[in-house]
Amino acid sequence: MRLLIIAIFLIGFFGNAQTNSYSISFENAVHHEAKVLINFPQVKSKSLEIRMSRTSPGRYALHEFVKNVYGFKATNSKGEALEVTRKDPYSWEVSEHDGTINIEYTLFANRGDGTYSQIDETHAHLNMPATFMYAAELEHRSIKVHFAVRKDLDWKVATQLKLEGNTTYSAPDLYYFMDSPTEISDFDLKEFELDGQQIQFALHHKGTEEEFAEYFDQVKRIVIQEKEVFGELPDFDYDKYTFLACYMPNVSGDGMEHRNSTILTDRESLAEGGMKGNIGTVAHEFFHAWNVERIRPEDLEPFDFTEANMSASLWFAEGFTSYYTGLMLRRAQIITSEEYINGLNGTFNYVWNSPALEYFNPIEMSYQAPFVDAATSVDPVNRENTFVSYYSYGSVLGLALDLALRGKELNLDDFIKLMWEKHGNSEVSYSVEDIEETLAEYAGKEFASEFFQKHIYNSQMPDYKELFEPVGVKISQDDEKNHFGASLRETEGGLEIARNTYKTSPAYKAGLTEGDLIISIDGTEVNSNEDFKKLISEKKNGQVKIAFKRFGEERTTEVELSEDPTYKIEMRENPSKEQLENRKNWLNSK
Template sequence: MKFLFPIFLFGSMLCAQTNRYEISFDNAVHHEAVVQGTFPELKTDTVAFRMSRSSPGRYALHEFGKNVYAFKAIDSKGKVLEVLRPDPYQWLVTGHDGTITISYILFANRGGGTYSQVDETHAHLNIPATFMYAPALEDRKIEVDFKVREDLKWKVATQMPLVSGTTYSAPNLYYFMDSPTEISNFSVREFEVEDHGKKQKIRFVLHHNGTEEELDAYFENVKKVVLAEREVYGELPDFDYGTYTFLACYVPNASGDGMEHRNSTILTSTRSLANGGAEGNIGTVSHEFFHAWNVERIRPKGLEPFDFEKANMTGALWFAEGFTSYYTRLNLCRAGIISPEAYIESITGTFNYVWNSPARQFFNPIEMSYQAPFVDAATTVDPVNRENTFISYYSYGSVLGLALDLSLRVENLNLDDFMKFVWNAYGKSEKPYTLDNLQQALADYAGRNFADTFFDNYIYKSGMPDYKLLLKTVGVTLAQDAEDPYFGASVSLNGDGHGEIRSNPKMGTPAYVAGLDKGDEITAINGQGFPDGQHFSTYIQGLKVGDTLKITFNRYGVQKETNVVLASNPKYRLFLLEKEGAKVSKKQLRHRSEWLKKGGSD
């Protein structure tokens, strides 16, 4: 196998054999598609056909073969061929005459970035979840004819180039697998961006139930996001075929998701553009488009070559996903879509999640990244202890990105210019990087001592940067309230006047120390009934730090008692200094303005 997206060798492509697929949707009402694939000029007697177990942009296994049935294989004369099943993921076909045509039915009913969905509103296709492939034929050109439902006014949108009609092509298997496709009665908006004399097209495809006026207004914000993110890197990537396509489905039957691809991205949400949906959905636009640089081209070596037959793992997701998450809302602020105050306050939840987690004693950001195959939309049935052992690499990397950006600005540098540096060193050439490469790049940009201090303390270890000092440089306060009482577990009413602990108490919290556990049913507090008609958190707010609560609870049908001593709430608050009447210096305001309203150096 080779890199997922090799530079196109058009000369060799012209003489290569072509594998052809067609897919139809006559039974869309029952979420079925019929897929047919023809593979000519075969040189071996036995050919393996597989359904992928993983998908570009995802790190866990998803076992797409579970939704395939009615598989058949014939040769060029219509002879039915023998099919063997050596494992759940592949079909071995033998006895052909040089050509094999396969066919099968696909059940598809999850419209997001990982799976496919077929119904009478659309055919929303993630290619690995839809099309069987022959690993031995990975270098062949592919053509696929999407048999659209003309009665439903369907059209086709994809990053693949058009051949004719509804037939599109890919130069090889890997480009094909990375080319999600939306087939529906969608609307389109587009604009051109020029870099260094070269114009490229940005297309926004939207399948929704709203109005054209809502789309027009939303598209203006999409354009602002694109231009703000181009400012970070100084240029757009060199998109294949000169076009980047957003494939958005904002419909009730979708599943909320976003998934980056080389020249396109999937954006799905149950929220329409009305009633706050536009504001709620734009963050995914920002996150996924930033991936056009960071992940798609600035690519961790651990993801190359991408393996469709197993989970894919890298220790760099704190950078690839986390730094992208840092820029997600920062760029919304820079684009004028959200206010500086709203941006600062939005950091609070992520900041608390990361720095109040006991998981840092077990794993550093690299090791958190290694957890991706277990948490990236992975499905298991046995309980896990994620509350105490895992911090999302999206969130961990995001707050580390904040720390690195503000630390660089103290040195009259900035994260934007470091991202440009990495882009020029690894992204433009599409040379996959290692963690050592990242550390060396930071040393080349900011100095060896700076880079080693950051990596040694915060990447290879789980130290916490001095955020209070760093945030002060931009006029932001980081504070905790020592008088705010804290119980340490999520408790909710269960309908009979009792309260149930809904999650694993975090290590070291009052509830954890008292021996309470997820599933315990609290029946009385200090001999009184559970607070009636009150949220448990509101009840706790009426008490004081140091108060002792005698908790009566049921566990496995047995009544038990314990004492919980309320502690100080470890929650942090981030807010602008001036919000609570503090004086902000001109220097702090200047640094804040450079951070929130401007990209890197001119």
């Protein structure tokens, strides 16, 4: 009887013989399960490899989605079981078919973010690579997918896929399908039209209409300001771009860009900090509609669903986008100029005080993405001393390039607009060399060569003091403040060094490392971070004796304190009229 029901469903739903068809239902959502049915018609090869993806668009690491699939069955057009073999953990080889292969399996999904899927009675949050199997041999075929929504839960569908009717959608090929996340829930929806295209915001939350209205007003201002950078919106497929926002207590914080949509997830509601805390992700991910989705690195084309994806250009694709994130919040008047300038400090110090720059330049930092971009491992790593996020590294370099260009009466907006005209609008992918060539075309060969030689192919720090001066911003360090250089966590046994110490720090040079329990400073017992900071700050001779425990054994060491390397970036109190005008041109709305 079950096979008969499936057969009747397949006949009714699957139409075009050259279309691969999918259906997903959620009867057991309370236990995070979905039932998936797939139909591959007119299979010409003797056997067909059916796979689960190992990666997801926008991510660079491996994720092994197959671990959450079980109950796999393969049948022919008559519902008869087919021969299945396994060559590796990620695929099923199906043979002895009659030209039709039907697949059925159960999916377990319980992580709501930009990579994985989550199914429960609040929603079905679907990232396609984490949800659906595929046949690479048939990747150019169109796809139809039917979402059997839970009507008893008032579910509806938000996605960049093309609506075919009711809750059935389509994609022109496998990649578009895999790049089309979908939120199925009782969400709220707001939209506005800009230049003949619809900008939608589907929000799954527990907040009020008033909160959503306030938030959506900020979203609109961001969209408009980002369009001003490039001069135009991308030509969105089906004339629509959709934000898929899920601000619920059961999800994990994330943001992930796609061609005509983006996923935004966070546990904070708009009323509980999300109004301010989540809007930056909106600005970042929408900027990707230009920079990374269409201004596309050549080493991410074509995207490989079977292996980790590595790119040399993430310092530009992710990092320059991160630079524009804060800048767009300022231009959209969501934060003040002072808030923007003060907000530079954290990222700036993280990058330029990192010993990792000794090992890798921005290109090589980009190559680390498969190991850090939501990647998991069980063995300890030394990231504190060997890695700086290409998001942050590219962001402070974007800042430096923008200010340097403004010193030549140019700006980063017009440079990145030129990248859009050369590589985005035409969707001709680029290399690192293409970025340099475009900068040379815009600002001169000598300028471009110097910037790339010093800051992209090498890890030299730009002269920010000189760069900040024309916009009335100062940068300084406190040479009278003592520096110890360790992150401490309060425990019952003492102050524990919580992570690897920087190799440039006094603590590292004194032989202190992660896991050590600091007991006393110069014989004075310390149990809190506050006490520790007070004692260190009061030292005049620059040297302290540290008693600590390691593996249960008490030890001592001498630490030679250094000057605090922390930079402080702030507005000048009395800027000139020229500095104010330059700052206005940099930070104000377009």
